[in-house]
Structures are given as structure tokens and as C-alpha cells.
Amino acid sequence: MSGMSRRRVLTAGAAAGALAPLAACSAGTGLRSSAAEPVDGTGTAQVRPGRLIGDGSTADTGAQPHQPAPARLPAGRRPPQFVVFSWDGAGELSSRLFSRFRKVAADHGAGMTFFLSGIYTLPASRKHLYRPPLHPVGASDIGYLADRHIHATLQQVRAAWLEGHEIGTHFNGHFCGASGVRNWSPADWRSEIEQAVDFVTKWRTNTGFTDLAPLPFDYGKELTGGRTPCLEGRANLLPTAAALGWKYDASSPGGLQVWPGKVQGGRIWDFPLQSIPFAGHSFQVLSTDHSMMSHQSGGSPLGDRARHDAWRVQARDTYLAGFRRAYDGNRAPLFIGNHFERWNGGIYMDAVEEAIGRMAAYEDVRFVSFKQLVAWLEAQDPAVLRKLRTLPPGRSPAGGWAEFLGAAGSRSS
Template identity: 60%
Template sequence: MSGITRRDVTRLGLGACLGAAATSLTGCGALAGLGGPQADRDLPRIIGDGSTSYTGAQPHQPPSPSPLDPGQDPPQFVVFSWDGAGELGKGLFPRFLELARAHDAHMTFFLSGLYLLPEDKKRLYRPPGNPVGASDIGYLTDAHIKETLKYVREAWLDGHEIGTHFNGHFCAGPGSVAHWSPAEWHSEIEQARSFVKSWRTHTGWHDHPALPFDYDRELVGGRTPCLLGQRNLLPAARGLGWRYDASSPGGVQRWPRRRGGIWDLPLQGIPFPGHRFEVLSMDYNMLANQSGNSTRAPSYHHADWRLQATESYLAGFRRAYETNRAPLFIGNHFEEWNGGIYMDAAEEALRRIALWQDVRLVSFRQLVDWLDAQDPAVLTKLRSLQVGERPQGGWSAFLRTGT
């Protein structure tokens, strides 16, 4: 099947292609009898060196969004997202894929392009403002690249979004992403895409299954390292047709707006139990406020910190749900910092949030699909609500006809 696995074929409804007659991709498409124009019947279509493939519309997507009816309550959107999205043999990527399946949730995985580039090919990476092959997050082993490919494939087939976390994760010094120009961001993005689109050439694993998506079509947003450099990223992202960016630091829980024609979807300040200040809605920021920068703090703190992180996410959720219904954005890393308590907190928060009515656990891409389908006047009205502000007279009055 030219690198399309039996599992992928089955899940895409191409089971008839598994017989002896399925000797080519074109033959597979014909045997499957897929509807639509001829171009869509001849699926899957291998792209480039076979690292990626076009397999049609992404499975497990919600129905096409429609505008809110006059007076209708807006849904409570919650986006869980993952920076880097590499599987390092700890089982965290598959753990959260299983969690999402159990709760009909979708997420965004911001894949670092370097996680698909072997270290012996690192000189192919030319990071702006840094030496050739440099990376502040290192490179994965061959075994971990294979695991990452496996779970990225599964994630897309489950309906999750594959965004980008770019490549070398440079947060400090003169070569920091904070100082990159739009042209340098464009170079970084194109390199990230090339590492995803050419992993077969770079690894030599020509019998390994293709990714089931066209990354040029799929990549519509990302999050920068350390939430730095958005101002100069936006012109490059706009030129590439991106629809959103999730790199703003310190956003507030209000309905999003566009910046430079692109939806600005920031991590947000949320209540932090036991403190008067708010914490950014990301695992690392919980850690920074609990143990400084220590990822191996004494274990006797872990139970209290796990509960505090969980309750912080839930407090941010409840504040939005009970007032302005602004989307909640939660960021994570596949890391076992402080005994894995932030993974536990994210899991528990998702399980409990999923129990509430009118909640939609979505990817960033699915959220902007919904935003783009709304009446601009309704979005303007929603954006008028401040953090923790309830709609005057309830939603039926606030979003009545003639808003």
C-alpha cells in the first residue's frame, strides 16, 4: 500500500483495497469506489517522497458550523493544546489521545519540525540568527521519531489538528525568536514544513507509513517558543495563508479578535487558588509559580500542587462558562515535571469540564471555523463583555435580533 498502513486504510473506509488487487494507489482508489470527482476517487495520493499523502477530508470533524440564532447561548469552547508534540517514550502522547477518544474531544498538537529530523542530518537546519544545526531542544532518537510519527498519524485520523511549534526553540540571547524578522520567520516556517514533508528522505525509512495529510493544506497556525516574537511572525503567517496564531502571552478571558487579519488566540490569565494574582493557562507557568524553574521539586509538595493546578484550570473554566463564555485556552507539554502532576491536572480538568452542558472541546482550527461562520456584529457584541461579565438580561436579550 505504498506506506499507508492497514489501520489507516481501515479507518478511512478503504478496507476493500487490502486484497491482492490493491497493488497501486490508483488501483486502491478505484477499488474503494469513493465518490466525487476522479481526483478524489484516486485516494490516497502520495505527496513528494511519500512522507505525506492526501487521503481526503479529515475524519471525525464536527458538522459545518452555522451562525448563532438570535438569542442563542454561545457554546463554551475549550482548547487543549500541546507544544512540541513529541513522544519521548513516556506514553504521554497516546495517553491523551485515549483521553480525547473517551470524551469526544479534539485538541491541537503543535509539532516541532525538528522532532522529525534525525540528529545526523541536523546540518540541514539553518536557524535564523543561530549556528547551522543548533537547537535548544535537541533532537529525538530514531526510536522516538518513529513513535512521534505514529502518534501524529493517529492524532490526525482521530480529528485533531497538527499545527507547528517551529523548530529550534530559541528563547534567549541574540538569536532569540524575539528578534527575528518576518523574513526569518518565513524561513523557519518553511523549514518546519520541509522536515515534516521530507522525513522519509531524511531518515531513509521508505517503508515506514506515510502521514495521512497534506501539510501544506493542514498547517494554518502555530505557537512560538516561549510566546515570543509574534509581532514579526504575523506578517509571515499572513503571507502563508495562516488563519490564527496562539503565541500571545498574558491574554485575558474575553472573546478573541483578529490581529493583522489573523485570529489572535492567546494563553490567558486564570485564577490561581491561594493567590491574589492570576497564572497563565499553561503547565510551565503553573510550575514556575510553584517550584520556580525546578522540574524535580520535593515530592511532598506534589499532591498539593497537582490539586492547585487542577483547580486553577477549573476556576478559569467556570469563570468563562458562568459569565461571558469566552473560549478557554490551555497549553501543555508532554513532560513529567514534578512527578507528572501537570499531566494529571490537565487530564482531570478535561474529564470534569467534559461533563458540563454546551461545552465543546475543540482544536484551534475548529474554533476559528466557528468564529468565521458567525455574524461579525454578534462577535463584536461578544467581545464587548469583559472578563467575568455576564450578559445583561441573559443571552436571549443580549444576542437578540438586531444586535
């Protein structure tokens, strides 16, 4: 996939916890997709008529379907276990990973966040329209998709939104390192965001496609968060994100498994990639396929084939170790960030699918998007959230949840 694998690998080191045995319980997830909507990659879901926007690339069709209604946690009640699976640079290539994980999500009633790279809706023949900050016109470190893949990506984005998933942003050119986004100013970030929105909302003009329905949302309103390339440049992104009214940022590396708080003067929810126990080791890795690939094959996407099966199991068990530490501990939301890549024979895709299946067997687990998590957090009593944030990773309340949240929870209604 042209350039999608050229991203810096990030790791984190700390003490690890043990992976407890898995026990099956009834699942309690946060989102259900209608059987009448597509899960086969066609993107042909029917949607109520809407107001066309601009050149008809998008349309305002009203509130997004399949959104769980947020409610305050009853006094003394243990929080649900939220799990957010997010995908950087979401695009549909010949490997059909976007459609694969829409199907996985539908199988488990899951909501997910798909971070769309704006230039994945811009043909290479029109790359002169992209003016990346501090780089030549049309430059991109991830290249451009073939027209047939742009066509397929637009179908997937439309169907994913109709199924209740979030379409966030991974921005555009994915510039990392010394000459990358870490040098961008708040004004540069605003330009990058405006261009990403522009590409998504003018795909009809730029591609010339006439056989696709409009994306059923106003992207300028729907876009409320993203993840920066290589988790860099966040300091200058945040002022712009706050000015644009964004609700969250998912660009911080190495966060702990604790309940999230806000940054940028309390205006932006901070949803970092987290340090989770690396199965079979005494240290931790970031909750992303990149980090595990770094440790398993030295960052090479073409590592020793004889070790692929063992690495797949290790990756799956690492995701599950982070899940169990939260589930049996402080119930902090688990954030997992991955890429639609077939690194090391596609083992990380298989590991994610297996992990989701095992997590879904637990009671009171909710697979949600970042946007849905924001809605739940903002519906809570602030006093309850403050108490939850006092719990360290893997630590449940000493006196039990009823005692721990009884006093704070009793003030909520």
C-alpha cells in the same frame, strides 16, 4: 526529554475570581472519534487511498475526518463553551504522553491541537539540514529526538489527524531569550516555517523508515497556525503568517478571558494564553503548566516531592477556575497550553486529565482544536461576535443571553 524542559516560564498577575462548586450536567462536546480508529498509540488507522506527495512522506487523502460542521448561533442563544487544549512541541517519547492524551481526547469526544516541532521528524544524524536563522547550522535548544522516538511521533501524528485533531507547528529549534526568535525578521520566520514543513514532508528520505504509512495530509495546506517558542517574536511572525494564509496565532502571553478578535489588519485570529485565577491565591497565572510550575517550585521541574499532590490539586483547580469563570460568565473560549513533560513527577499531566474529566460533565461544552474554533467563529454573524467581545472576563449579560444576542442574532440566518 532532551531539552524540551528548557523553556522560559511565563506568568501573569491580576485579581483572581473564586472557584465555584462543580455541578454535573450532560456533556455536549464537539468531536467524536470512531471506535474503528486507534487510541492505543499504534497509529495503524486505515485511511482511504490518497495522492502521494513528494517522496511519499505525506499524501493528500481529502478532507480531514471528524470535523464538526460549524453553524451560526441562533438568535438569542447562549454560546457554547469552547475549550482548546494545545500541546507545544508534541512528540512521543518513552513517557507516551502523546498517545495518553489521544486516549483522553477519545474518552471525552475532544478535539485538540498538537503543535509539532519540525525537527522532531529529523534525525540527529541529519541535523546539518537545519539552518536556523541567526544560529549555526544544526543548532537547537531542544535537541533532537532519538530515531525510535521519531518513529513513534510519526505514528502519533498520523493517528491524531485521522481522529480529527489539528497538527499545528511549534517551529523548530526553540531559541528563546536575547539571542532567540525575538530578533528574527519576517524573512527569518518564513525560512523557519518552510524548513519545518520540509522536515515533516520529507521524513521518509531523512529517516530511511520504510515501515510507516505516509502522513495522510498535505501539511503545506493543513498548517494554518502555531505557537512561537517562549511566546516570543510574534510581531515579525504575523506578517509572514498572513502572507502564508494562516488563520490564527496562539503566541500571545497574558490575554484576558474575552472573546477573540483579529490582528494583522483583520487577517489573523488572536488566540492568546490567558490569565486565569490561581487557585488559593488572589492573583492570576497564565493558562499553562509553565506558569504554575514557576509559582509552585520556582520553575524547577524537580520540586519538593512531598508537595506534588497538593500542587497537582492546585493546578487542576486553577484550570477549573478559568473554566468556571468563562462558563458562568461571558462564555469566552478557554485556551490551555501545555507540554508533554513529566515536570514535578508528572502532576501537570494528571491535573489536565482530571480537569478535562470534570469539564466534560457540564452541558454544552465543546473541546475543539484552534482550527475548529476558527471555522466556528468565521461562520458567525460579525455583529454577534462584536457584541460578545464587549463582555469583560467573568461577566454574563445583565439582561440575559436572549436579550443580549436577540437583536444582533436576529439578523443572522
